[in-house]
Amino acid sequence: MKWTRRRMVLPAVAAALTALGFQAVRQSAAPSDPLIEGFKKTTVASVADAVDQVVGKRGFMSHDMRPHIAGAFVGRAVTALLKPAPPEKATAQLSALHSIEMIDNARPGEVGVIVMEGSLDVAALGGLMATTAKAREMAGMVLDGSVRDVAEVRALGLPVYARGVVPSSSVSRWASVGRNVPVQCGGVTVRPGDVIVAGEDGVVAVPREKAAEVLQRAQEIDLREAKMVPLIKQYKSLRKVVEMFNRI
Secondary structure: OHHHHHHHHHHHHHHHHHHHHHHHHHHHOOOOOHHHHHHHOOOHHHHHHHHHHHHOOOOEOOOOOEEEEOOOEEEEEEEEEEEEOOOOOOOOOOOOHHHHHHHHOOOOOOEEEEEEOOOOOOEEEOHHHHHHHHHOOOOEEEEEEEEOOHHHHHHHOOOEEEEEEOOOOOOOOEEEEEEOOOEEEOOEEEOOOOEEEEEOOEEEEEOHHHHHHHHHHHHHHHHHHHHHHHHHHHHOOHHHHHHHHOOO
16 A cells, blocks of 8 residues: 555656646756757767768767666766765765755756766666756766666656666765766766767767867768668669668
8 A cells, every 4th residue: 555655646746747847947958058958859869970081089988888768868978976975975865865865056057977886786777866867958878887767767868878676775876976077977988068969879979179079970871871771772682782882
């Protein structure tokens, strides 16, 4: 009975908090960022290729960084880092301190990146944090760790990419060590202000100082492939068209 009541009450509380949060945040919506708007019109795969070519190293995150709450998004990264800690240091006050601060101070359109260093068996985000992120109009969340309260977060409509799903809490296990610091997320470095591009193909981090150049290259890739598709259909040969364009 207790579990049933909790399942009924939490979505209602989340909805109420979300409504209040939206009312407050909409008064101070962030101005449009031309780079962000440009990345929204390209594809995750093209951005991954563009980072390879422009930056010279991968920007795409691990294959297990998947959309457990679906939705494509693009935004500037804000980060939080947690590390394993003994119970006396992983208290309820300290275990998610910087994650909460990061979300509470997020601007509309930003992407939260939370790293649970060393384990996928600890949830980095649950219903209450997700409700706050949605209320502040964050674009989405990327977790090098796991997510919990999945049904509740799905009801909010907040896109969440994570490496797993678990019911565990960070309390007594992990302690928060930093906010808006460089983190290793899904195999790549993410710094505050880097551009995060997420979609069904996965997640790509674009270094902020290379974002304009990466966007231009991604747009060029999209344009080239758009020209190749009708020719592939015409000649019924990928090899012939690749030879025509001198690359795939």
